[in-house]
Amino acid sequence: MRVRDRIARALIRLYPAEFRDEYAGEMEQLVRDRSRDGGSWRWTDLVVDIARTAPREHLVVLMNDLRYAVRLMTRSPLFSAAVILTVALAIGANTAIFTVVNAVILRPLPFDHPRQLVQVNEKNDTLKLPVFSASLLNYLSWKEQTRTLDLAAFGFAAYSLSGDGEPEQFTGSPIAPALLHVLGLSPLYGRGFAAADERPGAAKVAMISGGLWKRRFGGDPSLVGRSVTLNGESYTIVGLAPPALAVLTGGDIWTPMTIDPGRENRLNHVITVVGRLRPGVSVAQAQKEMDAIAVRVGEQYPEVRDWGINLFTFYRAFVNPQLETALLMLLCAVVCVLLIACANIANLLLVRSAARQKEIAVRTALGASRSRLLRQLLVESVTLSAIGGMAGTICALWSVPLINRTLPPNLLPIPEITIDRTVLLFAAAATIVTGVLFGLAPSWRAARVDLHTALKQAGRSAASGPRGRVRNLLAAAELGLATVLLIGAALLIQTLFRLQRTELGFAPKGVLTFQLAPPTTKYALDTKAPQFYRTLIDALQAIPGVHGAAVSSGIPFGNGSYTSTPMTPIGPSALPPDTGVSIDWRIVSPGYFHTMGVPLLRGRDFTDADNSRDAPVVIISAAMAERFWGKTDPVGRSLRQVADRLPFTVIGVVADVKNTALNRQAPALYMSMARRVWPLMDVVVRTDRDAAAILPGVRSAVRQLDPQLPLASVRTMEEWLSNSAAQPRLNAQLLGIFAAVALLIAAIGIYGVLAYSVTQRTREIGLRMALGAPRARVLRLVIGEGMSVGMCGIAAGLVAAAALGRTLSSLLFGVRVHDLPTYAGVAVVLAVVALAACALPARRAALVDPIVALREE
Numbered sequence: 001m002r003v004r005d006r007i008a009r010a011l012i013r014l015y016p017a018e019f020r021d022e023y024a025g026e027m028e029q030l031v032r033d034r035s036r037d038g039g040s041w042r043w044t045d046l047v048v049d050i051a052r053t054a055p056r057e058h059l060v061v062l063m064n065d066l067r068y069a070v071r072l073m074t075r076s077p078l079f080s081a082a083v084i085l086t087v088a089l090a091i092g093a094n095t096a097i098f099t100v101v102n103a104v105i106l107r108p109l110p111f112d113h114p115r116q117l118v119q120v121n122e123k124n125d126t127l128k129l130p131v132f133s134a135s136l137l138n139y140l141s142w143k144e145q146t147r148t149l150d151l152a153a154f155g156f157a158a159y160s161l162s163g164d165g166e167p168e169q170f171t172g173s174p175i176a177p178a179l180l181h182v183l184g185l186s187p188l189y190g191r192g193f194a195a196a197d198e199r200p201g202a203a204k205v206a207m208i209s210g211g212l213w214k215r216r217f218g219g220d221p222s223l224v225g226r227s228v229t230l231n232g233e234s235y236t237i238v239g240l241a242p243p244a245l246a247v248l249t250g251g252d253i254w255t256p257m258t259i260d261p262g263r264e265n266r267l268n269h270v271i272t273v274v275g276r277l278r279p280g281v282s283v284a285q286a287q288k289e290m291d292a293i294a295v296r297v298g299e300q301y302p303e304v305r306d307w308g309i310n311l312f313t314f315y316r317a318f319v320n321p322q323l324e325t326a327l328l329m330l331l332c333a334v335v336c337v338l339l340i341a342c343a344n345i346a347n348l349l350l351v352r353s354a355a356r357q358k359e360i361a362v363r364t365a366l367g368a369s370r371s372r373l374l375r376q377l378l379v380e381s382v383t384l385s386a387i388g389g390m391a392g393t394i395c396a397l398w399s400v401p402l403i404n405r406t407l408p409p410n411l412l413p414i415p416e417i418t419i420d421r422t423v424l425l426f427a428a429a430a431t432i433v434t435g436v437l438f439g440l441a442p443s444w445r446a447a448r449v450d451l452h453t454a455l456k457q458a459g460r461s462a463a464s465g466p467r468g469r470v471r472n473l474l475a476a477a478e479l480g481l482a483t484v485l486l487i488g489a490a491l492l493i494q495t496l497f498r499l500q501r502t503e504l505g506f507a508p509k510g511v512l513t514f515q516l517a518p519p520t521t522k523y524a525l526d527t528k529a530p531q532f533y534r535t536l537i538d539a540l541q542a543i544p545g546v547h548g549a550a551v552s553s554g555i556p557f558g559n560g561s562y563t564s565t566p567m568t569p570i571g572p573s574a575l576p577p578d579t580g581v582s583i584d585w586r587i588v589s590p591g592y593f594h595t596m597g598v599p600l601l602r603g604r605d606f607t608d609a610d611n612s613r614d615a616p617v618v619i620i621s622a623a624m625a626e627r628f629w630g631k632t633d634p635v636g637r638s639l640r641q642v643a644d645r646l647p648f649t650v651i652g653v654v655a656d657v658k659n660t661a662l663n664r665q666a667p668a669l670y671m672s673m674a675r676r677v678w679p680l681m682d683v684v685v686r687t688d689r690d691a692a693a694i695l696p697g698v699r700s701a702v703r704q705l706d707p708q709l710p711l712a713s714v715r716t717m718e719e720w721l722s723n724s725a726a727q728p729r730l731n732a733q734l735l736g737i738f739a740a741v742a743l744l745i746a747a748i749g750i751y752g753v754l755a756y757s758v759t760q761r762t763r764e765i766g767l768r769m770a771l772g773a774p775r776a777r778v779l780r781l782v783i784g785e786g787m788s789v790g791m792c793g794i795a796a797g798l799v800a801a802a803a804l805g806r807t808l809s810s811l812l813f814g815v816r817v818h819d820l821p822t823y824a825g826v827a828v829v830l831a832v833v834a835l836a837a838c839a840l841p842a843r844r845a846a847l848v849d850p851i852v853a854l855r856e857e
Contacts, residue, residue, distance in 0.1 A: 095427045118276075120311060132269055135304070135307075291308065347471050493736060502663075513684050555682045563586070588606070685698060
């Protein structure tokens with residue numbers, strides 16, 4: 001007999017025995033029909049067919065079981081409420097976390113055939129850069145030579161939208177016209193970009209997001225074809241972009257990417273390139289071809305000979321490994337909470353089944369089969385679980401808007417979390433599995449009742465034997481899982497504490513920041529824009545309460561422009577000759593370090609006179625100075641970009657600053673704003689007052705210089721700093737909550753086991769005390785029983801935490817995975833909790849009156 005035939009017949013045996021024979025022939029015929037000639041069939045078809053043949057009596061029995069389960073719930077409302085509440089909390093937490101995991105990790109990306117999409121990054125093994133943005137000119141070379149990929153690209157830009165109301169600044173992207181085609185997307189309304197739109201001198205066109213269309217223009221369908229003013233120039237709106245485009249590029253406005261090869265530098269890495277694998281091409285084949293293309297381009301253009309190409313699947317490009325690890329860790333944590341809840345409820349049901357032994361024995365004596373009793377008891381547990389699961393799912397549905405509001409911006413790679421069919425199916429499956437899990441062991445034990453013993457003693461001996469061992473095992477498992485969660489939470493809390501106390505290199509308190517993007521048509525980047533910012537700084541410093549103002553192309557932890565470039569020292573240095581090092585760099589104005597509170601360690605700050613193009617000057621960080629020249633004073637020394645012979649002279653050294661991450665500090669270089677600025681710049685203002693108090697004055701100062709120039713990303717440095725710690729803080733908070741809930745449930749579990757044990761052993765304890773046993777010995781007996789269970793669970797949890805600790809390594813900072821003080825501290829805390837859970841039952845046992853206990857027998 002084939003395996004599927006055996007499984008099919010096993011499904012048939014699920015029918016009640018009293019109806020099985022009557023319908024056996026018809027059901028056997030169904031199996032034969034489905035299996036005839038080895039034909040293919042689906043299990044769902046068989047289940048549906050069997051359900052159609054189900055006798056009405058079977059449904060009647062099921063309804064009777066449900067009615068009896070509801071009557072039992074109403075008879076013991078406190079017990080039922082405790083079980084339902086526990087299930088609701090566990091299912092609600094699991095569903096909420098799974099909603100995030102599903103949206104970020106499991107749900108297919110919103111593009112056509114996303115498995116065929118790759119992100120094309122550059123790499124430089126010499127500079128130890130495994131992933132880097134792409135060069136505009138390299139991108140053009142790739143497009144000409146590739147036969148395995150359809151390529152497109154996008155960049156980053158800021159757009160000031162004026163007219164039709166108050167000026168506003170939006171982020172967006174210049175995109176290649178082929179991008180929508182490569183992604184398999186179509187505009188919601190209107191058209192996308194054509195090849196003619198990207199040619200220099202073409203009419204200026206743009207697409208906007210549906211959200212901007214509704215919010216700014218009231219959803220007016222006549223907007224398509226009309227002109228709007230972006231960055232001081234007239235653009236024609238040709239279409240509404242699909243939401244998936246914003247998922248990839250971010251922002252609300254898109255314009256055609258125009259590339260003029262004659263004006264571009266091949267080492268200018270400023271774009272992101274995406275590609276679609278052509279039919280029949282694998283990622284490995286495309287990678288092999290792109291490697292060959294990179295070699296050819298390097299031979300043709302020696303300045304990029306060290307630059308290679310890395311292909312990443314879209315999934316890996318969207319979901320960084322640290323976020324994936326954190327989400328899976330939280331999902332495992334809530335599953336542990338669910339398992340602990342199942343173990344605790346199973347213990348409660350074991351206690352109740354012991355009290356129902358006489359009832360079950362009577363049913364057995366009246367002819368109920370073991371399978372019939374097992375089915376009845378499982379219906380009761382699944383009914384409790386279903387009610388709790390529905391309550392938990394409703395709570396999870398309500399929590400999703402709260403999650404979207406409270407999650408810090410840019411923490412997840414998607415705009416918002418939504419619940420779909422997959423989440424609801426998960427909640428339903430988790431509810432059913434939970435009911436079966438916590439009901440199976442108690443139901444199995446109850447269905448195997450000893451008829452003679454149960455009718456004679458009414459279950460009085462249930463405190464010992466296999467039933468007691470099962471309860472002890474479940475309580476120990478609860479405490480073991482709680483140990484794992486508590487150790488993980490303790491490690492993450494220590495990580496958060498160390499991140500918050502790490503040396504930043506600047507003083508964030510009292511600093512207000514905002515972004516400006518003056519239109520380049522009005523403010524040339526190398527002439528009028530620097531002069532505009534100098535005038536603005538003077539105006540800001542004149543505001544009462546302001547003690548400094550400055551401009552930078554990127555502030556620490558902000559969302560401005562961060563760039564890196566390979567630099568090499570000129571002359572004697574601590575590095576081998578002609579060795580390049582990738583250095584983070586940014587453009588700053590004079591007074592930036594004073595405004596940000598960055599200590600100047602050597603040399604001097606920038607001045608407005610540092611604008612020579614033939615002899616540019618730079619300020620470097622202490623880490624860069626040590627990397628290039630060791631302990632030697634770097635002031636007055638020179639360095640250059642790897643592909644450029646123009647030397648930069650070091651005029652000062654400042655303290656190291658954490659620019660992009662609290663757990664990473666990279667060497668940095670600062671150039672003077674006097675030479676050039678970026679289209680988008682950050683403005684920082686230091687005040688001794690509340691930031692909200694000076695904001696009107698700041699807006700007024702900008703408006704007086706240019707009424708059409710909007711402020712964007714207005715925040716304090718403390719807000720940026722708080723956002724940078726958002727993920728570690730969320731990890732620590734959620735895992736801490738789950739660990740606390742798990743510890744509480746585990747403590748209740750130990751208390752319940754001991755309390756029931758004391759109740760069942762009242763006669764034994766009374767007899768011991770009647771024979772002379774002191775109360776202290778009874779206390780030690782009960783506490784010893786409970787602590788043996790607790791210590792076994794704690795020991796198992798410590799071993800499991802040590803084995804699983806490496807999964808947390810990528811989320812930790814400043815603390816070891818196997819930190820012995822943490823493990824010891826958690827063990828002590830859990831032992832104290834277990835002892836406290838044992839204390840009340842032990843005290844109750846010590847207060848037993850031996851005369852009363854023996855008289856009851």
